[in-house]
Amino acid sequence: MITPHVSRYLYEVINFGSEEELKNIQTKVALQGWIRTNRDNGNVGFLELNDGTYFKNVQIVYQKENVHFQDLSKLRTGAAISVTGELILTPDAKQPFEIKLDEFELLADAPSDYPLQKKRHSFEFLREIAHLRPKANTFNAVFRLRSELSFAIHNFFHEMGFVYVHTPIITSNDAEGAGEIFYLVTGKDNSLDDFYGKKVGITVSGQLHVEAFAQAYRDVYTFGPTFRAEASHTSRHASEFWMIEPEIAFADLEDNMDLIEECIKYCISYVLLHCQEEMDFFNKFVDKTLSDRLHDVLASEFKRITYTEAIELLEKAKADGFAFDNPDIFWGMDLATEHERYITDQVIKGPVFVTDYPREIKAFYMRENDDGKTVAACDLLVPYVGELVGGSQREERYDVLKKKMEEQGNIEGLEWYLDLRKYGGVQTSGFGIGFDRLIMYLTGIQNIRDVQPYPRTAGSIKY
Amino acid sequence: MITPHVSRYLYEVINFGSEEELKNIQTKVALQGWIRTNRDNGNVGFLELNDGTYFKNVQIVYQKENVHFQDLSKLRTGAAISVTGELILTPDAKQPFEIKLDEFELLADAPSDYPLQKKRHSFEFLREIAHLRPKANTFNAVFRLRSELSFAIHNFFHEMGFVYVHTPIITSNDAEGAGEIFYLVTGKDNSLDDFYGKKVGITVSGQLHVEAFAQAYRDVYTFGPTFRAEASHTSRHASEFWMIEPEIAFADLEDNMDLIEECIKYCISYVLLHCQEEMDFFNKFVDKTLSDRLHDVLASEFKRITYTEAIELLEKAKADGFAFDNPDIFWGMDLATEHERYITDQVIKGPVFVTDYPREIKAFYMRENDDGKTVAACDLLVPYVGELVGGSQREERYDVLKKKMEEQGNIEGLEWYLDLRKYGGVQTSGFGIGFDRLIMYLTGIQNIRDVQPYPRTAGSIKY
Numbered sequence: 062m063i064t065p066h067v068s069r070y071l072y073e074v075i076n077f078g079s080e081e082e083l084k085n086i087q088t089k090v091a092l093q094g095w096i097r098t099n100r101d102n103g104n105v106g107f108l109e110l111n112d113g114t115y116f117k118n119v120q121i122v123y124q125k126e127n128v129h130f131q132d133l134s135k136l137r138t139g140a141a142i143s144v145t146g147e148l149i150l151t152p153d154a155k156q157p158f159e160i161k162l163d164e165f166e167l168l169a170d171a172p173s174d175y176p177l178q179k180k181r182h183s184f185e186f187l188r189e190i191a192h193l194r195p196k197a198n199t200f201n202a203v204f205r206l207r208s209e210l211s212f213a214i215h216n217f218f219h220e221m222g223f224v225y226v227h228t229p230i231i232t233s234n235d236a237e238g239a240g241e242i243f244y245l246v247t248g249k250d251n252s253l254d255d256f257y258g259k260k261v262g263i264t265v266s267g268q269l270h271v272e273a274f275a276q277a278y279r280d281v282y283t284f285g286p287t288f289r290a291e292a293s294h295t296s297r298h299a300s301e302f303w304m305i306e307p308e309i310a311f312a313d314l315e316d317n318m319d320l321i322e323e324c325i326k327y328c329i330s331y332v333l334l335h336c337q338e339e340m341d342f343f344n345k346f347v348d349k350t351l352s353d354r355l356h357d358v359l360a361s362e363f364k365r366i367t368y369t370e371a372i373e374l375l376e377k378a379k380a381d382g383f384a385f386d387n388p389d390i391f392w393g394m395d396l397a398t399e400h401e402r403y404i405t406d407q408v409i410k411g412p413v414f415v416t417d418y419p420r421e422i423k424a425f426y427m428r429e430n431d432d433g434k435t436v437a438a439c440d441l442l443v444p445y446v447g448e449l450v451g452g453s454q455r456e457e458r459y460d461v462l463k464k465k466m467e468e469q470g471n472i473e474g475l476e477w478y479l480d481l482r483k484y485g486g487v488q489t490s491g492f493g494i495g496f497d498r499l500i501m502y503l504t505g506i507q508n509i510r511d512v513q514p515y516p517r518t519a520g521s522i523k524y
Numbered sequence: 525m526i527t528p529h530v531s532r533y534l535y536e537v538i539n540f541g542s543e544e545e546l547k548n549i550q551t552k553v554a555l556q557g558w559i560r561t562n563r564d565n566g567n568v569g570f571l572e573l574n575d576g577t578y579f580k581n582v583q584i585v586y587q588k589e590n591v592h593f594q595d596l597s598k599l600r601t602g603a604a605i606s607v608t609g610e611l612i613l614t615p616d617a618k619q620p621f622e623i624k625l626d627e628f629e630l631l632a633d634a635p636s637d638y639p640l641q642k643k644r645h646s647f648e649f650l651r652e653i654a655h656l657r658p659k660a661n662t663f664n665a666v667f668r669l670r671s672e673l674s675f676a677i678h679n680f681f682h683e684m685g686f687v688y689v690h691t692p693i694i695t696s697n698d699a700e701g702a703g704e705i706f707y708l709v710t711g712k713d714n715s716l717d718d719f720y721g722k723k724v725g726i727t728v729s730g731q732l733h734v735e736a737f738a739q740a741y742r743d744v745y746t747f748g749p750t751f752r753a754e755a756s757h758t759s760r761h762a763s764e765f766w767m768i769e770p771e772i773a774f775a776d777l778e779d780n781m782d783l784i785e786e787c788i789k790y791c792i793s794y795v796l797l798h799c800q801e802e803m804d805f806f807n808k809f810v811d812k813t814l815s816d817r818l819h820d821v822l823a824s825e826f827k828r829i830t831y832t833e834a835i836e837l838l839e840k841a842k843a844d845g846f847a848f849d850n851p852d853i854f855w856g857m858d859l860a861t862e863h864e865r866y867i868t869d870q871v872i873k874g875p876v877f878v879t880d881y882p883r884e885i886k887a888f889y890m891r892e893n894d895d896g897k898t899v900a901a902c903d904l905l906v907p908y909v910g911e912l913v914g915g916s917q918r919e920e921r922y923d924v925l926k927k928k929m930e931e932q933g934n935i936e937g938l939e940w941y942l943d944l945r946k947y948g949g950v951q952t953s954g955f956g957i958g959f960d961r962l963i964m965y966l967t968g969i970q971n972i973r974d975v976q977p978y979p980r981t982a983g984s985i986k987y
Contacts, residue, residue: 065774067742069685093774095739095948113742113773114685141948143774168774169920171948192940193947195740204737208688215678222532222577225671229978230693230726230749231706231764233985243694243708243719245726247753253714256706256753256763257985263693263708263726270978270987274667276558277658279530279576286693286748290710290719300719301694310576311528311556311606311631457632477655477987484656485558485604485634515692515733522696522720524733524940 065091065143069114075150075157086148090160092119093143093168095196098179101134108136108162110144116202116338120159121146127162138178139171139196184511191515191524199347202339203512206332207500213331214284214305214496217324223307224278227285228267233259234474241290243300263288268306268491269426269478272455275308275489276481282307284496292519296508299497301517308491314437314454317490318414321441321450322363324494325412329355332503348505354444355503357411364413366404368435371415374408375400383407393419401440401447412443425465426478427453439492446502452492459483528554528606532577538613538620549611553623555582556606556631558659561642564597571599571625573607579665579801583622584609590625601641602634602659647974654978654987662810665802666975669795670963676794677747677768677959680787686770687741691730693749696722697937704753706763726751731769731954732889732941735918738771738952739944745770747959755982759971762960764980771954777900777917780953781877784904784913785826787957788875792818795966811968817907818966820874827876829867831898834878837871838863846870856882864903864910875906888928889941890916902955909965915955922946 071090074082094112101107101123108121121144123133136142146160177196187194194200218225231245242262244253253260267283274281287304307324309316333340333355344352366374375390387397396415405413417435420427427436437454456462459482466472466479500512510516515524534553537545557575564570564586571584584607586596599605609623639653640660650657657663681688694708705725707716716723730746737744750767770787772779796803796818807815829837838853850860859878868876880898883890890899900917919925922945929935929942963975973979978987 067685093950113687113740139948141950169945169948169950172946175947192736192944195737201740204689205687205741207690211688211690212678212682215675219675222530224576224668225674226667226977227670227674227749227766229764229976229980229987231751231980231985232978232987234987241710243710244714245706246709246714246716247704247706253709256755256982258983259985261985273655274658274977277576277664278668286690288694292719301692303690481655482632483635484638484640485602485632487556487604487632513692514689514737515695517692517694519719520721522694522722522724524692524695524697 065093067114068092068094068110068112068117068119071119071148071158072115072117088148089145090148091143091145092121092160094119094141096136096138096140096142096171098138099134099136101130106130106134108133108142108144110142111196116198116205116342117156120156121162122159123162129165133162133165136167137171137173137175139175140167141169141171142167184508188510188516189523195514198342199506200511202336202342203500203504203506204514206336206339206504207512207514209335210328210332210496210500210503211284213328213335216331217327218280218282218307221280223280223282224274226267226271226274226281226283228264228270228283228306230263230286231257231261232264232270233257233261234269243288243290265289266304266306266493268308268493269475271306271308272478272489272491273481275310275491276484276486279310280307281309294519296510297498297501299509299513299516299518302498302509302513303496305494305496305499306491308489310487310489312454312490313488314416314439314452314490317452317454317492318363318365318416318439318441321414321439321452321492322412325441325450326359328499329359329503343504343506350445351505358443361411363441364409364411365439366409366413366415367417368415368419369417371396371400371404374404378403378407393421395422398447401442402445405442405444405447410444412441412449414439414441423453425469425471426455426462428456429461429465443502446498449498449502450492450494452490454488454490457482457486457488459486528556530577531555531557531573531575531580531582534582534611534621535578535580551611552608553611554606554608555584555623557582557604559599559601559603559605559634561601562597562599564593569593569597571596571605571607573605574659574664579661579668579805580619583619584625585622586625592628596625596628599630600634600636600638602638603630604632604634605630647971651973651979652986658977661805662969663974665799665805666963666967666969667977669799669802669967670975670977672798673791673795673959673963673966674747676791676798679794680790681743681745681770684743686743686745687737689730689734689737689744689746690748691727691733691746691769693726694720694724695727695733696720696724697732706751706753728752729767729769729956731771731956732938734769734771735941735952735954736944738773738954739947739949742773743770744772757982759973760961760964762972762976762979762981765961765972765976766959768957768959768962769954771952773950773952775917775953776951777879777902777915777953780915780917780955781826781828781879781902781904784877784902784915784955785875788904788913789822791962792822792966806967806969813908814968821906824874826904827872827874828879828902829872829876830879831881834859834863834867837867841866841870856884858885861910864905865908868905868907868910873907875904877902877904886916888932888934889918889925891919892924892928900953906965909961912961912965913955913957915953917951917953920945920949920951922949 094110097109109118144165146162441450557573560572572581609625904913
């Protein structure tokens with residue numbers, strides 16, 4: 062018996078291997094996989110087989126001379142088979158090689174009502190079959206990219222010596238002081254405090270917890286699931302999503318922005334290099350501007366403007382007659398996505414950090430600037446999307462932080478967080494990247510439900 | 525101004541660098557870090573500085589001639605400082621180099637009641653200050669190893685082409701059919717189904733969800749937090765813990781055991797190579813048998829015995845007068861930890877897979893063997909610990925699985941899982957490793973509360 066090959070191996074040797082490797086590749090090969098399509102003209106048949114290890118299918122050819130021709134021609138889309146055959150290089154054809162079938166075995170059949178027949182399915186339809194859609198091209202590409210991008214994140218921080226911290230999911234505090242929280246109850250009497258002795262929820266951010274570790278390891282990050290019980294039915298909100306939250310010690314807002322820029326560019330380079338097939342697919346079928354857009358970002362230096370300058374730009378645009386849906390522009394307002402996009406798409410024409418936001422619209426832990434009005438925050442805005450990353454220099458002064466927490470009434474349960482400032486607490490800075498939105502940005506996919514393996518949004522849960 | 529160095533860089537160049545690198549290292553260096561100890565004899569002082577990037581401290585020497593001698597001698601444990609000075613190689617001393625201080629700046633002071641003064645603290649005391657204990661040697665070592673081991677896991681599977689899947693935390697089903705679940709409520713009226721329209725909880729396992737992805741990508745894994753609302757107050761149980769759950773397609777129980785063995789050996793090799801300082805520390809101060817034990821495992825081939833053989837061994841031990849706390853040995857029983865440890869420690873003297881457990885004591889998704897009594901499960905038992913990994917070949921036969929799910933009454937909400945068997949569902953196998961227990965195994969730490977950044981156990985939550 063021939064040890065089965067995986068299609069990724071065959072594609073890599075044939076597309077990128079040395080002459081030596083190519084010469085040594087076995088000509089008798091075995092594959093196991095799922096049938097994407099099967100067609101024949103009575104004399105010759107073609108099976109498109111995908112074994113899950115590579116985005117592209119392998120073409121299996123069977124001839125009328127094969128004693129199993131009749132059985133082969135009846136094989137259905139979705140069925141799993143194993144095949145042995147002869148590997149034939151086809152440098153002039155669309156695919157670089159094909160396999161001339163000798164033997165096959167049906168491993169697992171699929172009925173004729175298998176939902177993923179070869180035709181275009183709507184993303185809405187495919188969302189209803191989340192357990193099967195990874196077999197469809199778009200989702201196969203999205204979830205492989207999701208995996209590669211996760212690895213890229215770990216690789217980026219690991220190479221720079223960051224320590225990865227598993228901040229807790231279950232927590233008794235709420236980092237943002239905002240945002241709806243899911244609370245936990247246990248089976249016995251469904252009371253809120255029967256297990257831990259107090260009301261607990263699932264986390265909205267690991268930032269506060271990871272800050273403590275930056276005071277021990279200098280550079281740290283957390284990367285895990287976070288939750289919001291907000292019932293927003295938009296294409297960009299989910300109630301469960303993954304966040305990347307680095308925290309760096311002995312570092313200010315400038316260091317923070319340098320790191321954000323490096324991280325985003327690394328992610329783009331990584332997927333362009335390691336997900337070539339998938340990125341080609343997205344550029345062809347999902348968003349034809351994707352490749353240009355990402356290459357532009359790679360080539361550009363991220364601009365930096367203050368919130369005050371951003372407001373001036375928006376006021377000028379309004380005076381010049383630009384029609385915003387939210388036309389009420391004033392210092393102190395939150396920027397809406399249309400405002401962010403005006404700045405990136407119309408003015409900067411590229412990624413831009415907006416810094417030094419009014420203290421009233423930002424979180425309590427951000428460092429107050431000397432003007433007494435603004436805080437050392439930085440949001441990265443990118444064309445076509447708006448905000449991609451949010452970060453800040455943290456308030457390291459015990460008295461300033463304590464006063465602010467007292468004002469906001471959130472000191473209870475966060476004494477330990479305040480404590481960090483007492484015991485050799487140095488200046489730290491950090492940021493958060495919504496991982497699912499980063500995938501949307503890198504693939505052109507418009508709905509967060511289509512980048513999550515099993516999307517979690519208000520009102521529906523099937524899996 | 526000199527760009528600050530990190531101590532890891534200095535240690536690596538001095539301990540492992542080439543002659544060329546060593547020659548080119550700057551002699552004027554700058555460091556930022558936290559003071560672990562400060563002592564002087566009136567003429568010369570020694571600061572042990574840790575900057576978080578390396579387990580070992582850097583020794584900073586200051587002389588009476590330094591105009592700041594008085595200020596330096598008053599610096600307290602826990603305070604953060606920046607220093608510049610001259611790097612001096614000290615090949616004959618305990619530490620390979622020291623820094624002769626020129627200038628310093630106090631960045632953040634620590635009061636004299638800073639809790640981590642230089643003395644032995646009990647783990648129980650340190651658990652009460654989870655936000656500070658990463659600065660203590662043992663926990664600094666544990667959490668850096670936790671980070672490195674996470675990376676090792678991702679690296680292991682990524683190199684073999686596995687796709688990493690973020691299986692959902694929020695879910696409407698319960699993989700094990702056992703185990704207490706935390707349910708979610710939202711703020712509005714604390715009802716169980718007001719957000720998703722049905723009762724949902726947080727996951728006990730990602731296995732069922734990841735199985736669907738194995739039917740698309742062949743080899744996949746999930747690695748994330750899982751939860752149990754069991755109020756067990758043992759040293760091995762927590763209500764939140766991370767699990768590694770791979771799933772491989774076209775694979776049976778033998779393939780599964782091969783992968784488990786490879787994975788565990790990779791993890792051991794990885795931490796021995798990449799956490800040398802930390803592993804030396806554990807071997808010296810936590811468990812003096814650790815290093816020998818892990819090297820033994822690396823050198824051994826994992827044995828494989830059936831559950832039936834295991835019961836025979838235990839019955840023989842009992843007949844020979846071995847006194848078990850649970851002396852009631854019979855075919856069909858669950859193995860207690862003492863039974864598992866008897867087999868590994870006394871009989872096999874090494875790691876062993878126990879396979880083919882009675883169907884009644886194992887989960888519904890495990891493949892039924894032809895004997896009608898057992899299922900294709902495999903637990904990996906290791907000396908000193910007992911069960912480290914649990915896995916199985918999955919029931920791929922639609923009718924067999926359906927019947928079993930009907931018997932156990934858990935088909936509702938899992939129709940999609942059963943469906944996987946209908947649409948080209950091939951044989952898959954998989955396993956679960958409790959990540960926190962793996963860390964305990966690799967460090968010798970005896971309590972799960974001491975390997976989790978912010979431990980979550982029943983009855984207490986401070987962070």
